[in-house]
Amino acid sequence: MTFHGYTADLPSAGVRPEAARARSHLFNDRNVARYRNALSAGAERVAARVLRTERPFSGISPSRLAPEVSGIDLELPLHDPSAALDELDDVYLRDAVYFHHPRYLAHLNCPVVIPALLGEAVLSAVNSSLDTWDQSAGATLIERRLIDWTAGRIGLGPGADGVFTSGGTQSNFQALLLSREEACAAAMARSPLSRHDVLSRLRVLTSEAGHFSVRKSAKLLGLAPDAVISVETDPDRRMRPAALARELERCRREDLPVMAVVATAGTTDFGSIDPLPEIADLCERAGVWLHVDAAYGCGLLVSRTRRDLLDGIERADSVTVDFHKSFFQPVSSSALLVRDAAVLRHATYHADYLNPARMVEQRIPNQVDKSIQTTRRFDALKLWLTLRIMGPDAVGELFDEVVDRAADAWALLAADPRFEVVTRSQLSTVVFRYLPPEGPGRTLADDANLYARDALSASGEAVVAGTKVDGHHYLKFTLLNPETSLDDIAHVLDLIANHAGRYIEDRAPLQTCHRAG
Ligand SMILES: *Cc1c(COP(=O)(O)O)cnc(C)c1O
Secondary structure (H helix, E strand, O other): OOOHHOOOOOOOOOOOOOHHHHHHOOOHHHHHHHHHHHHHHHHHHHHHHHHHHHOOOOOOHHHHHHHHHHHHOOOOOOOHHHHHHHHHHHHHHHOOOOOOOOOOOOOOOOOOHHHHHHHHHHHHOOOOOOOHHHHHHHHHHHHHHHHHHHHHHOOOOOOOOOEEOOOHHHHHHHHHHHHHHHHHHHHHHHHOOOOOHHHHHHHHHHHHOOOOOHHHHHOOOOOOOOEEEEEOOOOOOEEEEEHHHHHHHHHOOOOOOOOEEEEEOOOOOOOOEOOOOHHHHHHHOOOEEEEEOOOOOOHHHHHHOHHHOOOOHOOOOOOEHHHHHHOOOOOEEEEEEOHHHHHHHHOOOOOOOOOOOOOHHHHOOHHHHHHOOOOOOOHHHHHHHHHHHHOOOHHHHHHHHHHHHHHHHHHHHOOOEEEEEEEOOOOOEEEEEEOOOOHHHHHHHHHHHHHHHHHHHHHHOOEEEEEEEEOOEEEEEEEEOOOOHHHHHHHHHHHHHHHHHHHHHHHHHHHHHHHOO
């Protein structure tokens, strides 16, 4: 045997047995057999579980599952991957929520494509860190190619750049950080105000249906508590350009600098896309930064039939995309794109040990200069292998299919007297509620819908989301699985109607008595 055939079980000369045993777990050339075995055993376990999964969720409650987890003695290792996987089955896999299941209809979690899972396995084994070239080499170049590719799909022009992030929340945060710096500099150049005073006056405009991470970011960025102004939406839950114009004008009159308008291309609840061309016109006229939050709608970038829904996005100053939503990528995979690469300098700090300023002159590509993270996963590899194996059209095909399905689901609900359905989504959500028959039960509609959602989840038969519309409780399907059929949806609607109907039956007579008394 060669030196490299040296097996993990043989202690190296002069190495204490405990040390040799610990070292045998390190991923390296000596331990490839262990690596192969562990990963294939893990994949086998997940595959077996998926083959046996009949429901998206077991319905287990936190109080029943918690003792299983807390009962494990972390001081007492099992030493055996297979025993650890058996245990994992009990504390996690058996009761996990499975997004690949066609009756998982709740949040913006997609089933994932296999090329991306392959990427996930590769990237975590090699473990490149995307902060500097000297920790990543080709990984940095691959991420940059994908940023250029995405910026190209958006149409941001030759000066564009960007960086991968951990998610839409972080992408939105960074976009607002960049816009805050630009707005502060502009306001301080115009007036004698201090930075502190400017910060307290900055405003961000987003629609009522915009994502809550905008408010969270404003707080993190030190803006005033009332810095985020909600712009009115139309009945389709899209920002009203006239309302935006009004707010921009009001801010101008009150001398409140607007640091950004955040338009949403795919609102989380309604899948609505703000009228980007009109919003871009208004931003251009007012000289205001336009950020487009396309965390959800970014899948349209690869659609062969609906790309036009994103028309106007190419005029944004910055764009958020979440590949882990509509590109069928595992968590995490997101990016922030900017029209003008130079604005990323607001995230640049130099550390002697990591990315000294001289490296910029030497043209060494250090992504940390553009990121608010330091150590950072090579999440881009998942998208890379997805594009190299499937291609963008195939991803677009998957997204188009769920958008079509949502339209069919909407029509199904609109024709069903048991339900009331809200605006028709431009993407793949359907917001609706069970509508109790005329009579005293009507007043229980909110509670009945809340109850139906919980009862459904506890049964594990299906998982749906809930949200509030104009103060009332509604249910929501977020369709991201092309395997979800209209039959699945019809079946889930029956289950919801049964749960909600039973809730009303059990309580409506009581209520009638109460009223009569
Ligand atoms: C999901 C979502 C976000 C947040 O993205 P995360 O990846 O969950 O951090 C932001 N904006 C919109 C419109 C979203 O749907």
